[in-house]
Amino acid sequence: MLFNSIDFAVFLPLVFLLYWAVGGRSLARRNAIILGASYVFYGWWDWRFMGLLALSTLVDFAVGIGMDRSGTLRRRRWLLALSLVVNLGLLGFFKYFNFFAQSFADAFTIFGVPFTADRLDLVLPVGISFYTFQTLSYSIDVYRGHLRASRDAVAFAAYVSFFPQLVAGPIERAVNLLPQFASPRVFDRAKAVDGLRQMLWGLFKKLVIADNCAPHVQAIFADHEAWNASTVLVGAFLFGIQVYCDFSGYSDIAIGCARLFGFDLMRNFAFPLFARDIAEYWRRWNISVTTWFRDYVYVPLGGSRGRLPQRIRNTLLVFMVSGFWHGPNWTFVAWGLLHGLYFMPQLLLGTNRQFLDSVAQGRLLPRVGEVLLMLRTTLLTCIGHIFFLGTDMRDVMATLTHLVDPSILSRPQIDASALWLMLVLFFAVEWVGREHQFAIERLGLRWRRPLRWSAYASLCFVIIMYMRTDEVPFFYFQF
Amino acid sequence: MRLFLAQIAAFLPFATAVVVCLLVIWGELVPVKLRPNLLHPAQVYGYLDTRLKEADASPPVDVLFLGSSKAYRGFDPRIWAGRGFRAFNLGSTGQTPLQMEVLVQRYADRLKPRLVIIEVDASPFMDEGVEASLDFFANGPVDRPALEMAWRLGHLKTWNAVGFGLWLECTGRRNPRPEPPSMGTDTYVPGGFVEHESGPFEPPSNPPAITIRLRRAQVEAFHRTLRALDVADVPYVLVSAPVTDALYRSRRGQDELTTMLQGCGRYMAMQDPATYDDRTHFYDLGHLNQRGVERFNTALIDCLERRGWLPGTGLR
Structure with missing residues (x-):
């Protein structure tokens, strides 16, 4: 179901x-x-x-x-x-x-x-x-x-x-x-209401953002050579958003739903799209799986104890195993390895714990430097997504080669006005709510009830107006 | 717990009101490209608005045609008038049995046809019927049969179209101006027919294969429509209008449909590669050009006449 x-x-x-x-x-x-x-x-x-x-x-x-x-x-x-x-x-x-x-x-x-x-x-x-x-x-x-x-x-x-x-x-x-x-x-009414709010935001992310990104990603990566390089890169970016909204949307609905029954589930995503480096990205992405691998694979292997070569081995191994967990394909292993390699400079320099707080904490807008760091992380993860999307390593290499093409400077060929509009809304709400458990956790809590309810009803309207009308299964079900 | 349930019960009508208000605002102010689930194709294609307005004012007819674009582009009432029959074409774009049912409920009594000719192509039986429903709510009234159709479809886009259609109807702004008689290569001919001005057509050698899978909801609606005609004592004939040989050959699973149609009563398959040439008689894969229309209508009348299925000749 x-x-x-x-x-x-x-x-x-x-x-x-x-x-x-x-x-x-x-x-x-x-x-x-x-x-x-x-x-x-x-x-x-x-x-x-x-x-x-x-x-x-x-x-x-x-x-x-x-x-x-x-x-x-x-x-x-x-x-x-x-x-x-x-x-x-x-x-x-x-x-x-x-x-x-x-x-x-x-x-x-x-x-x-x-x-x-x-x-x-x-x-x-x-x-x-x-x-x-x-x-x-x-x-x-x-x-x-x-x-x-x-x-x-x-x-x-x-x-x-x-x-x-x-x-x-x-x-x-x-x-x-x-x-x-x-x-x-x-029964705790406040908890149940909070759960419903989290479910609503999860549904928005899944039905409006993820499901509308999916057809573009599918069209681009079904035949990447038919598109210019910039479109393929935007496709990889959209895939990142699709997977995040699909998976974190599911987690939000799950956590919200559990709250209706009086249960507290662990947080699974903490705004990874705003991560400033790969270490922060992995602290914020699929937290329950990441920490599972940390506690039951990385730590028993020796974790961050021991000499440097041992630490490097443990890190690469745990990333590769977590990649393999996603599916029976060498592309997933390579994806895990790539993220392990991304992580290496931070491990060697000891900077893997430099960003423990939220980006631009207490401020409305980020600094230019923070924006650049977020863009760098986004670009690195986009390249990783190409491994995730490839049917085999040959396909992955062909896509990566295609990206090194002068057409990377041309205009992307994606016509999706409604999707862009929704992405602006999505990023704005996520950014404003990034210091909370989920984006709309505090939305309108201090407003008078009619205004607050209007905000929730408006979000329902946005879902009705922009959702895909066919049932699209959750992406992570295949894993 | 009680307070929680009471709040939910209060929120639901409140949210419904807000959603309806926003639906109207979106329909009025936001460009079509930015409202994917609120489509209201009023007077855009197919001449349904003109056709329904003409049907509302029409006297009783001898022959009534129902079906998709193959019907309103295939059955020319002028040719039937030339043989002594007053005919009206109630075909509409993508019309599926779900929409056909609405038209029979609305017009069987009003137009009192002595024969209904139902065009039975495979596509409407395979289609969900959503696009055609949007055409109906943009160009026709929101009445009980249409609401029943929306309920059966249960599709978000259809319900949004119902909401916005009701708003336009309540404010008296549903298609106040008549459609232009010609739009691009299409010209509306009184009696519901649309004539297409066409150049030469080169059919693709290998159109993609299509497997015919009938939707249960459409088959059920089709049977309900036939039952309604039986109850109203209106005879009907099911007609498969010709399509290009290329398209016909690309279809798999035609037998199931043919068997079903043969079991429904009078059925005529007009597909005949010897009579219709893809290049000479069609303007695209599925539609006859005017030359093809003339040949098809003449052949159909002759055929019906031979079988004695035509109502008594002579205009009423």
Whole structure:
């Protein structure tokens, strides 16, 4: 079920009323309602996917209890290994089987040994990359002793399948979300209103900005040679905005939706389009995944401890793994590596933590220097987007070569007046709200109610007037 | 919780009012390019405004034509008048069965046709019907049948067009001036026909292949329309007007449509490469030029006459 569908518009109020009215004060009943709703939400795509979700849940629930009961480290290690094998095995099979089979065959061919790999016609279960990481975080945290194993199967299953963030994050840590399923929830009007506001802004970003960027990006990158270089560069820029608005829009809707049910999810995006360097960009982009890789891959590798070569290796490795997480293609690995290389100068100079505050904090306008830094980061990420969009490395290289062309100085061939207008509105609102949790968090809070409501209604109107009228799935579902 | 629900209940009508106001402001002040979901193609193409106004004032007719542009550019009432039939063409741009249903509800009683000829090309059955609905709300009244059509379509653009159409209707500003009789290469001919002035046409050798997939909503609307004609005791004939051989050959899955149409009653497929030459009788892939129109109409009347499907000759 898509957030931007009529189905969800009916589903959400029904579950909301059921949860607060029928659920009463019984925690178990409320958790059961969340669990049931989450499986309906997930099964709406394909009921067969529910089995995988249930399997993942059962394994980690049992592993958690097993680890809690076990006195020996060796046994705990075996149980953790079981969780890793099952979860990563499912993810690897559904997402990476064909990639590895093909790469294996290619490797043989390089050495002159003809080898053909059979492809399996697999359907990638929606959100498997997200819930696998979420449930793994539980096993790892229990293993590390950061968390006691859950004894409440319903609460645990509801935590793994929690529908607002099930298919595209934010990937929640068990230490943050699981205790919320165990504590009583009281309806908080302010929190619910805040959640609705965040959902509204998320819908604007998804329906108006991301969905309207998509056809231009698609047209340009379907045949980049048909366009001049400046158009391809603008296409890469639009792709960056599309992915940001699509993914952060989803996160906003997820976080807002969770607030309606009394839950607090972690922040996933913190205005990365205004980042002044790559380190800041990665502190603000897809925070839940970035920190997951930091805590469960980078730190165990040694993190920033050790000698310089080791730190460089760890950094490049974690960027490449996070690239590979996006999909079974060498272009994603290269994209991760490229960002790792972008990061290197800052690692070597020790400047990776120079921008911890918001850009132009306390000021309305940025300084010229800040604008230049933001433009530099944008340009670097745009080049990265070409890797993200390429079908293979040959395609990526052809696009990059095309960019080094005199036509880079010509006028872009994109005719999208309404989109430009909406981008101006989007950037203005995001800029003004950049010091808050989401752009319209404080919009009109001090205004009189009719004016404030008019502002929200106007945003609804903008969505109605400028949204694409066909249902466009969220971009990150494919990962 | 109660306060929250009360606030939501208050916000919804408030927001609706604001949205409607902004819709009107946008429709009045903002250029078409900057309002993608509010399209109001009044008197832009297809002469629907002129056609409906003429139909409103028309006496009863012998033959009524329904269908898409292939109908209003294909059935020439002048040729039918020459054979003794008063005919009126109620075709419109992209008209799908959903719009056809509206026209039958509006005009079956008013025009009292003795025969309805429905042009049944594959395209309207494959189309959602949104573009044609915008044409209807920009150039026709917002009445009950039209609102039912909008409800069935359930499309945002259609509802925006309803809102803005209502505003123009309430303020008495819906198409106050008549359309010019000629627009570009099109000339309106009284009786609903549009004559196209055309030069030579070179059909593409390999038009892209199209697979015909019928939309359930359109098929259902089509059956409802036929039922309405049956109830009104108006006989009808389904006619597939000719298209270029190139286009016809590019279509896959024509059989499903043909089977459905044959099951609906009197059906005539006029596609005949021996009679119509792509270069000589068409001005684009799907539309006959005037030479083709004359040949097609004459052949159709002869054919209907032979089968005894024409109403009694003689103008009423």
